[in-house]
Amino acid sequence: MKVKINNVRLAFPQLFEATTVNGEGKPAFSATFILPQNHPDIAALNSAIDKVAEEKWGPKTGDILKALRAAGKVALRNGDEKSNYSGFAGNLYVSARNAVRPTVLDANRTPLTQADGRPYAGCYVNAILDIWAQDNGYGKRINASLGGVQFYRDGDAFAGGGAASTDEFDAVDEPVSDLV
Numbered sequence: 001m002k003v004k005i006n007n008v009r010l011a012f013p014q015l016f017e018a019t020t021v022n023g024e025g026k027p028a029f030s031a032t033f034i035l036p037q038n039h040p041d042i043a044a045l046n047s048a049i050d051k052v053a054e055e056k057w058g059p060k061t062g063d064i065l066k067a068l069r070a071a072g073k074v075a076l077r078n079g080d081e082k083s084n085y086s087g088f089a090g091n092l093y094v095s096a097r098n099a100v101r102p103t104v105l106d107a108n109r110t111p112l113t114q115a116d117g118r119p120y121a122g123c124y125v126n127a128i129l130d131i132w133a134q135d136n137g138y139g140k141r142i143n144a145s146l147g148g149v150q151f152y153r154d155g156d157a158f159a160g161g162g163a164a165s166t167d168e169f170d171a172v173d174e175p176v177s178d179l180v
Contacts, residue, residue: 001048005041006126007152009034013121015104016114030097033127034087045076048131049142056133075144086158096129096146103148119151121158126150
């Protein structure tokens with residue numbers, strides 16, 4: 001079930017090149033989205049989680065979903081679990097993956113490339129997620145697939161920062177010709 005989340009903080013973006021987790025598994029594109037506890041889109045995420053669970057497990061949904069939440073196997077999770085990372089403590093988060101490269105757009109809906117430097121870890125984005133229930137040999141879970149990300153606004157970059165702005169440099173009156 002598709003859900004759009006707006007104005008959420010981006011962490012761990014792998015939007016332009018598929019990677020593996022700790023060198024294992026199939027390469028995929030991924031990102032994590034941080035939401036404050038009072039974010040208006042939390043209700044839509046929880047509704048989608050409930051709906052896909054009900055469609056998958058019917059009358060057993062209540063017990064299964066309770067167990068999955070307790071085991072941390074639901075897409076929407078407590079950020080305190082990752083409190084060692086900047087921005088997570090006191091918030092909620094959703095991690096999403098997809099083998100297919102997600103759509104990545106600027107605020108004006110023009111496509112972005114990695115060279116554009118946006119979106120980056122710490123900025124704010126809108127995202128399209130597909131919430132789905134898993135019940136197979138790998139177990140039961142409620143997952144999120146990553147459909148697309150739209151740059152929304154700048155934020156304080158997480159580790160590593162971004163490129164310097166032209167405003168950070170002074171004009172050079174005389175070019176230096178002798179390098180020592």
